[in-house]
Amino acid sequence: MKTFRRAWSTLAAVTLGALLAASVTAHAADPDKQEIRFGATAGPYSDQIRYGIKPVLEKQGYKVTIVEFTDYVQPNLALADGVLDANAFQHEVYLHKFAEDRNLKLSELVKVPTAPIGIYSRKHKSLDEVKDGATVSLPNDATNQARAIILLQQLGWVTLKPGVDPVKSSERDIAGNPHKLKLLPLEAAQLPRSLDDVDYAFVNGNFALAAGLKLTDALLLEKIPPYYLNLVAVRTADLHKPYVIDIANAYRSAEFRRVIDERFPGFSKPADWH
Template identity: 50%
Template sequence: MKLTDISRQVATAFAAVGVSSLVLVGCNNSSAPEATKEPVTEGTTETTNTEATTTSDIDPEHSKIVIGTTEGDFADMVRNQVKGSLEAQGYEVELVTFTDYVRPNVALADGDLDINIFQHKPYLDTFKKENNLDLVEVFQVPTAPLGIYAGKKTKIEEVYKGMSVSAPNDPSNFARALVMMNELGWITLKDNIDPLTASKADIADNSKYDIKIVELEAAQLPRARDEVDFAIINGNYATDSGIKLTEALFQEPSFAYVNWSAVKTADKDKKWVKDVTNAYNSDAFKKYAHDTFPGYKYPKIWGADKSTNTSTAASTAPVEDPAK
């Protein structure tokens, strides 16, 4: 599949209807550990957000906000900036962290969370459709892009026939991994496939390098780097494991996967949701994000396409038939 075709399809895929039910396979809920709840801070806490006030200007019907995220940068954004900002406004804030991509939406729908922040829109759209959940996206958040990182091999030029590449096993992110490998010329995808739902069945040719694709739960990818030649790792799990985004050998160029917050549809116009939205779009949070998360892709309303560092490694072109 031509690279220009992939780029065009990613840019227009959000308008497509009928995402495959395969997108939800792969996140094993039953084996995942319990979610981690962090204690609510008693009273108002100090915050670096100069825009916050200590007056009680909160939603009178919703004084405590329970935020669910995956562990890593999204959780750090709450701990280090958003929590203090909302508490200074008068809210109580509890952070609940997860290690998988299934339970945050289920917990939100069940009322155990007020809002979650961990997923891109294609995943949310498909999950709520397949599980009949009444959820809606609210605002975007800074997102670490998917990247290819060194495993046993440390350079893109070290590709060889029969190499192993690990990838996230949830189909939405697995599709992204396939698109990345297609862009590098490692595999060839079929023409006219939907890049948001690409699967192994959409691989037209894997004969160039005969890649063994090792599918793992996203949180396990950083720990398993020494077991494969290259690892395709979600940005939040990379940074949570101490891997710098600048260490990526290649990053996905698409802006289709900047992550969103989600709430129940019935809550979308409530004051507390607007207050959380304002906290994530305040000048103080923007400064924090740019200072703390270099190389991330930022919300579109921030002017992400212009301000984000989207550079990749100096060389991303694979060498033909390199030695092992």
């Protein structure tokens, strides 16, 4: 962990050095912030920034750089180390646990339209085709695995031990497995690739779309509760800085909503959008 953080610190120094060397022609709304470095997982959340947020912020004079990631660990470490100014890829349950486990001072800024986790299959056309001993891949990180287990429970494919909070559930909390399913936990980014080898796969919406799947391809999509909607995270110390307020306003703008309606059908939207 220390080695990783030193590596990010080195990268931060190189990045900041490059920024100082670059010529800046526009005057940002925040005079102390000319470039906003935005991290996101590759796919819909980086595209939301690219098409819906970057144009809004650049009209105000900011330069917006998007840094794409393929996992759920590095974006928060990069944000905490100052390599990023904001990121968009996670929900509040994941953020709170990640920040607590690693003693990071990160906070939610605003919730964003979110692609639901779904069950996909290349071998079956229906969930009714499930057979005893079927293989099911699902996320291996705690919070997203719990989302998959909640759906498994709703289907009647598993039951949980008495008193277990489904939001905090894991494989260890499964009491009943009537179909004797073989659960295969994988890194979330690897789940689309598992479709050729398993009967069913739980795939997070962003990785499904990045892999060329459509949300309408899913055999079942979750109904996302508010605590599983993705969000923009920033360093807690920066919450009230002008550029952070400008980011929040960009996500609340009519321009961004128009992009979501045109490019991201099927995404679950925050309650304040209605």
